Amino acid sequence: MKIALDHSRETPLYKQLEQALRHRIESGLLEPGSRLPASRPLSVELGVSRITVESAYSSMEADGLIERRAGSGSFVARRQAVGRVLLSAEELPSWQRALLVGADRPGIEIGLGIGGGGDEATVDLATGVGDASLFPLADFKAAMASALSREGSKALGYADPRGVQAFRTLVARVLSSRGVDATPEEILVTSGSQEALGLAALMLRGRGREAIVESPCYASALGLFRSLGYAPRGISMDSGGMRLEPLRAALRDGRAAFIYAMPNFQNPSGARMDAERRRAVVELAGRYDTPIIEDDFVGDLRYEGRDLPSLYTLGGSGVMHSATFSKLLAPGLRVGFIAAKGPAYERLLELKYCLSMSAPRLSQEALARILSVGRYEAHIRRSRRRYAERRDAMLGAIADCLPGFEAKKPSGGLFAWLRLPAGLDSSALADAARRRGVLVFDGRPCFADPGDPDAGSFLRLNFAAESPERIVRGVGALSKAAASLGYGRP
């Protein structure tokens, strides 16, 4: 047991030892029932007298923290208040208390449940990713093993801050195959596309206070922009995408730092920006000299129609394009990327290097292997087929079980965006659904303006992560939940 005692402090040594042990016990590092070292060897190890150790033990025994049993030693008492050492506000320095101010600001919803995984009884229509059981685990295992064998300890070393060259080349090919023209030199690998958005937003801090976003918008982008000090300004959408008049008005106001858009199968609405609108948005952004951050989080998951030109292809150096393999291969890898041209690339690279050096090398090496042998294409084809079936199952179930609700059929992606009947509140319905064993994503945090009349009227439903049978079951439970609140079928 290593404990740093400080002979020069005023606090007596036995008290220091007691504090250190008490902390270990209260925090659970020393488990209830575990044996403490005998006083003689511990005193030798710590370079203190045996009396010091005995005094500390006696004091803890008096407090019921430990139990001493004659002939067998000292043990951590079995019943303790184990857990986090909670600090009262009085103990905090003022700078910490200042952090409490504004801590109730909206939009930052931390998915602490993420990673826990769903269970058989709960249908998860709330998640933001694809079906983990379809992830190519065996391919990934093989690719990891191959990377470690071929690269040896290099695979554990730092990567080029831009990203592993072979991986960037393959990313450029994947992008090209979906009609996004970017060279490997335009690609910067990041810790997930969330970091890519963060770097772009950080880079543009000086330009203005407003982040122009679609309304509704990806909730974690809103949280990110707010946490960096931006005020998000939502632009309502029609069937073609972001409406041009409010966009022009926002740009004319001159407070916009950037436009953030997800033109393909948007999170949360599933909507796709049409080709004409894409050109118009790029043209407007150019006229008002405003950068566009394009987020193509599931560009590969198209179920119908054809690829449309990306904003990046249309707008050249006026646009930055971020994407990820998280949604389709392995969310926890945290490998995304951003494409940019000109000085923006160099500044993003600097920021990336300053903030987190480089993306994990082994993950990039493994992904490069999966991409290079065509496994990714096969995986995408399989995922597309499955997800399209599931989308149809969900929309069918909605039509059957949720009269008065509305959802457009998305032509790709992961989400259906369900409009609730007038008067039914999305938070109330999400709660009622959870009690019936189905998790849905309340659309409220997707609105830049919490006072937006639409803010309480939508749920985001993931149709990709569960089987068609479970989707139908989930929508059925949602229907019952709505009925319990007096809406839809009784």
Added chain:
Amino acid sequence: MKIALDHSRETPLYKQLEQALRHRIESGLLEPGSRLPASRPLSVELGVSRITVESAYSSMEADGLIERRAGSGSFVARRQAVGRVLLSAEELPSWQRALLVGADRPGIEIGLGIGGGGDEATVDLATGVGDASLFPLADFKAAMASALSREGSKALGYADPRGVQAFRTLVARVLSSRGVDATPEEILVTSGSQEALGLAALMLRGRGREAIVESPCYASALGLFRSLGYAPRGISMDSGGMRLEPLRAALRDGRAAFIYAMPNFQNPSGARMDAERRRAVVELAGRYDTPIIEDDFVGDLRYEGRDLPSLYTLGGSGVMHSATFSKLLAPGLRVGFIAAKGPAYERLLELKYCLSMSAPRLSQEALARILSVGRYEAHIRRSRRRYAERRDAMLGAIADCLPGFEAKKPSGGLFAWLRLPAGLDSSALADAARRRGVLVFDGRPCFADPGDPDAGSFLRLNFAAESPERIVRGVGALSKAAASLGYGRP
């Protein structure tokens, strides 16, 4: 070949096709000598007339981009200007041109060479990490395979944004073993300790313009703080650490957002803050209500003496403590962490979630396995023994070959900090050394004030990454380089 053509654009289809192909060729996505699809199947695939494809090909042939051979098809010409498509400043939007302003600011040195790895001929005394050949590659392989087998597709999913619970518990044990008291609930796992520093600095943005740092200071921390808008203010050090008088003066000025300190075996100086100074710095910071960011990047690599209490243990909720396994296990894993109490922990977690969601799950699972079976302790013991020998080899070689130079013996860590004879410039010596096959780290970017008289007078030498023989060879080459500039032994 998938190419997005837009029928509604004014640009003729053949021109769109040509532009798309030209881009692929110029960027190297279509390699020299590769065959292009024949015009008939391509026209069918793209839904255009054959004339369109023929026109595009003819235009490119006229420009020498492709070669058409009768009877065998069209090929990308073998000699091309391949590489990055460079944009002239005229083509850039104004917001991009604005990014060029201030792009020459000091302190951000991006290690693009990192990841390339050294070669037999070059002795690398410049690196910031330990010896990759000592990294426990076999343990790591086994741990990865075990995590993938045991966790299945969950290992590829998102982690808890705080970090994998089992991993945080083991991190708390490792910290406890080096005298840092933190519960698992106080630990936030990050993408390397660089991200940990970035989160803390971002959180404290509103407090003041100055980042109070040791002088010299870890260069990448200076770059990070500057990139977030801080002005670093260096506090000179004596044998006990940061000097108290200039520190008090800096805090009294009221512009300090935080104090950043590396009390153990500092990068770059190798210096250790003594116990009395630690208490005094914590006490001063408390008096002026200024948070401390403590960076313990190699706390485990102590070769002599005993552990001293961490600032975190001394300062409680007034201190945040970051550390990493990068330097000793696998730099490219990008797994670090920060310990914090109270509201600071919650705000750091929010920022972490907003900026990059969560740290890579598989890496945490693998590290947890290595930590739980005691492999880490064995690895640390082995590394300590080796590195201490290498340190002695380096200091011996410096004493033998570099008269007029000075280096104190560090009691831990990775670096010796070499003061050059008066008049010899560190950049000139680093250049001359590189020409003689030895890489050293020029100390210049480690100074907050580029005009500091010490800024051109130091080299940082890594004694951990190379064998004793190669260290002696490297110091010999450095001695010759100095002699070529008229210093030391001829």
